[in-house]
Amino acid sequence: MGKGSPLRVAVAGLGAVGMAVVRALEAGLPGCELAAVSARDLGAARARLPRAVPVLPVEELEPLADLVVEAAPAALLPAIAAPFLSAGKGVVVLSAGALLRNDHLIALARERGGQITVPTGALIGLDAVAAAAEGVIHSVRMVTRKPVRGLAGAPYLIENGIEIEGIGEPLRVFKGTPREAAVGFPANLNVAVALSLVGIGPDRTELEIWADPALARNVHSIAVESDSANFTMSIENLPSENPKTGRITALSVIACLRKMGAPLRVGT
Ligand SMILES: NC(=O)C1=CN([C@@H]2O[C@H](COP(=O)(O)OP(=O)(O)OC[C@H]3O[C@@H](n4cnc5c(N)ncnc54)[C@H](OP(=O)(O)O)[C@@H]3O)[C@@H](O)[C@H]2O)C=CC1
Ligand SMILES: O=C([O-])CC(=O)C(=O)O
The missing domain is CATH 3.30.360.10 (Dihydrodipicolinate Reductase; domain 2)
Known part of the structure; x- marks a missing residue:
């Protein structure tokens, strides 16, 4: 991210986590801007968005963004992350469990200078x-x-x-x-x-x-x-509208994005 140029963020998955992150980006997160989104049903996603953001299949997000927030079913992690990591870009991973069966993504990040960030999510400490x-x-x-x-x-x-x-x-x-x-x-x-x-x-x-x-x-x-x-x-x-997902999960992603461009970062 250059000085003055916002981090272009793509959001893959518009469920409990993804939609909350989209709303926060649209409300204004210093240093970040919403660049594109992906969903299973692209037409339905367009109707749910506050403005005409590009809505694309996950494989097509990379050229439009500097970083992708993966907030989709675990099986989609490689399809979402690989294009960004291949281009030396960042991926914020919510489906952390899927990283264990996709070691190649970590190798790809290392090789190409990309970065995988797993936010604290629904956890603590x-x-x-x-x-x-x-x-x-x-x-x-x-x-x-x-x-x-x-x-x-x-x-x-x-x-x-x-x-x-x-x-x-x-x-x-x-x-x-x-x-x-x-x-x-x-x-x-x-x-x-x-x-x-x-x-x-x-x-x-x-x-x-x-x-x-x-x-x-x-x-x-x-x-x-x-x-x-x-x-x-x-x-x-407290569960979000998805009973499996805590409400704090999306807030953790928002805090993580806020920290990326902040002049003061507190906490490791
Ligand atoms: N690390 C952590 O602390 C936590 C991680 N998680 C994980 O985060 C991920 C997201 O959670 P959550 O938001 O609650 O999940 P949801 O089930 O609410 O949302 C998932 C979204 O992905 C969309 N999706 C499905 N298929 C595709 C596709 N082919 N392309 C693009 N999008 C697609 C779904 O669309 P549709 O609605 O149309 O099916 C849905 O909007 C999950 O893997 C979850 O397990 C959750 C909580 C905590
Ligand atoms: O671990 C998860 O994916 C979700 C979870 O337990 C929570 O939201 O509390």
Whole structure:
């Protein structure tokens, strides 16, 4: 981004996250401008936009933008990210779980001078985990509790015949690693993958997932032990119009974009 020239931002996916980011860009984010968007139904997307922004298939966004915000189903990550990374540009990735099965994107970014940014998203405290990771982290444990409708339909539940629809009390539905959860819960546990990528990796981070019929919020609790600090963190996310996605997720992306062109950046 040159001095005085705004960062041209494309938004791929106009769901709970993408549409909120579009609204913020249109309302005015210093240093950024909305350049193009993508959606599954291009015609319907045009009708939802506040002005005539170019609406294109994901593969055609790159020439119009300096950076793309990926806010689409996880399977689309490579199609959205590869053109931008090949051109040495930036990608803000929400579907963090999909990064684990698309290592080539990180190699592409390295090779071409592009950059993948995973915002804190629906989580908390990734700055502290990043700092601790500069020393030695002994363990990272995360427990996620979600209302039933925040987990319904996850492939892991279907494949293992785990019934959560009518449960009357909290049920632990998964114990394992973020790498396993990224496959079994592709639309529900991006946060655990983001935590693992900044900390001790997707195979050493310990994760439990609970379905809790009494909850109205997605609750993530994290405990980190390291040679610099031990800390615990917890966040209770109000769901957005997509029950799987916390409202704070889009706000995290907006804060991330705001920081990119800011003269003062606070927090790592
Ligand atoms: N990292 C984090 O902390 C978090 C990450 N996430 C992840 O972020 C991503 C976005 O979440 P969210 O906004 O809630 O998801 P939504 O399901 O609300 O929105 C996804 C959007 O992608 C669109 N889409 C589908 N197919 C295509 C296509 N071929 N081309 C372009 N767009 C398409 C959908 O269109 P249509 O509506 O027409 O189907 C929809 O608008 C998800 O992968 C989610 O798992 C979510 C929460 C937290
Ligand atoms: O992890 C995710 O993708 C979403 C999530 O838990 C939340 O929004 O709280």
